[in-house]
Amino acid sequence: MLPDGLRAVTRQDLNAEQEAASGGDEDKLTGILLSFGAIALLVATFLVANTFTMLSAARAREHALLRAVGASRRHVLRLVLTEALLIGTLAAALGHLLGIGVATVLGRLFGATDGPGAPLQVLAPLPLAAAFGVGIVVTLLAAYVPARRAAAVPPVAALRSGEPPTPASLRRRHLAGAAVTVLGVLLVVAASGTEDPGFVTVAGAVLLLGLIIFTPAVALGATGLIRRPLTRLTGIHGTLAVENARRNPRRTAATAAMLMISLALISAVTVAAASLSKASAAEAEHAMVADLRVTPVDYAELDAGAAARIARLKGAAAVTPTVSAYLELPGGDYLDATAVDPRTVGRTAQLTVLEGSLDRLGNGIAVTREEARAHDWHLGSRITGTVEGTGEKIGLPVVALYDGPEALAPALLPLGALHIPTDPAVQGPRTESVLVKAAPGRTAALREDIRETLDNPALLVQDRAEAGREAVRPFTPLLNIVYALMSLAVLIGSLGVVNTMAMAVFERVREIGTLRAIGLERGRVAAVLRLESLLISLLGAALGVLSGTAIGLAAVAGQEGAPFVLPWGRLVLFFALAAAVGVLAATWPARQAARVPVLRAVRTDTE
DSSP states (O other): OOOTTOOOOOHHHHHHHHHHHHHHHHHHHHHHHHHHHHHHHHHHHHHHHHHHHHHHHHTHHHHHHHHHTTOOHHHHHHHHHHHHHHHHHHHHHHHHHHHHHHHHHHHHHHHHHHSSOOOOOTTOHHHHHHHHHHHHHHHHHHHHHHHHHHHTOOGGGGGOOSSOOOOOOOHHHHHHHHHHHHHHHHHHHHHTTOOOHHHHHHHHHHHHHHHHHHHHHHHHHHHHHHHHHHHHHHTHHHHHHHHHHHHOHHHHHHHHHHHHHHHHHHHHHHHHHHHHHHHHHHHHHHHOOSSEEEEEOTTOOOOTTHHHHHHTSTTEEEEEEEEEEEEEOTTSOEEEEEEEOTTTHHHHSOOEEEEEOGGGGGGSEEEEHHHHHHHTOOTTOEEEEEETTTOOEEEEEEEEEEEOOGGGOSEEEEGGGSOOOSSTTSOSOOEEEEEEEEOTTOHHHHHHHHHHHHOOTTEEEEOHHHHHHHHHTTHHHHHHHHHHHHHHHHHHHHHHHHHHHHHHHHHTHHHHHHHHHTTOOHHHHHHHHHHHHHHHHHHHHHHHHHHHHHHHHHHHHTSTTOOOOOOHHHHHHHHHHHHHHHHHHTHHHHHHHHTOOHHHHHHOSOO
């Protein structure tokens, strides 16, 4: 019994349709959050692996003693992995409790605005399995290689004293890292010619993987270059800091890689967002066909008499409203037309008339050259069609061929050809915008006059600059979300620097005591640790910002018409933040190093 266009549905069917419609957005959001979580886990993997590597080195004699009294390699391996299992379980439990707390806060926030929040499934099996599974598995995988190295310590190492044995050569790692890095660079260059985001992602991942493998060589080369100038600048402190960073390039590389990954992703997103926002701003400014444009906000309407009131203002040289109309042509084609004031459109908008004249637009229709070629129209051709939505019949001759901005293409109609209702309750074409040509030097004053005259906060009065800023605005929340989510990875990287410096102090007790005994003051001991931490942080920042910039530019290159924009201010800020991380991360280890008693330090390595 229902007329066409209406249907009857049950509540269950309607709920199912709504869930299906919103499921795609929820899946995308979940995917984005899980992607950032995976990045944080990757950075945390380096932290765990680096920690167990340093612990294994510090316990080398202990493991050798276990081997000497009969323990097998498998026993030592199980010993280290059991420790990792306990740590992973504890971390997973704490992480799950923190997750419940965050979910509670979010539930209350959303419940305050959207009604009662969904009840929290605290003991649901999937979150529990995810928390403990991910926490334990990631910790065990990160600790496996250090555990293998600990199990490989020979029993004879228990008889050694003093410096640890010389580490294995890095030659194979350097060659493999150089090969993967070159492959990543080639893939990034190749990805710059495609619009496939998946290709860009794979290329960026390969580049970062190559840099992770090749970072020890970069660390040795970079510290070798800055050793002399840093020594001249800071004296013996710089020499000691550089030599400490070069002492264990694997550890330095692993610590720097934590910051490199997060800063690379942040830099890539920043460069891409800056370039795309610049393109959007330029496109929005180009789409401004007049000095000023009045448009309603979403779900608001523009009064049909607004154009007449604006035209009476001082400084308004020409004014035309714009009304969109879709004409259904014979044969099933459609023509997207814009109805304008035929008397003022030529003076208001920047149009180039190729044939005919806009002076006759009051009794005809103007089409762009491309549209005329597509339909084989020429001056004098009669275009007939039906206005979609109202059923009005229109038949007008082509009186002009023109080129113009996309906002006034591909066809122009006179306002008199359409029936525009003045009553909002009556359906029909609506005024979408009002274009205004200002008198010379009167644009800013006219904009304020229009706002006061219309006196409607639901109407936007924009010039070209404001249109550009409005187009850029949607990119700001995206960047804020990325920065907020990636800050967790940066925090983990910062903890990695703290952990590395703390373990370095633990390993260098005798060395620090010797320096103190020969006259190095406590403040200078702390300065050496801070310089070393600063060098590691800046190394990770340099690799991350440079690689991220390259990945971001490759992503932009695949977008047609998007310019390359390097946000130097933010990139420099990333370096400054990395330097701050280095200084702050060394604060507590530096204090511990400065407090080491000289006599105890020179008596024993560890205590």
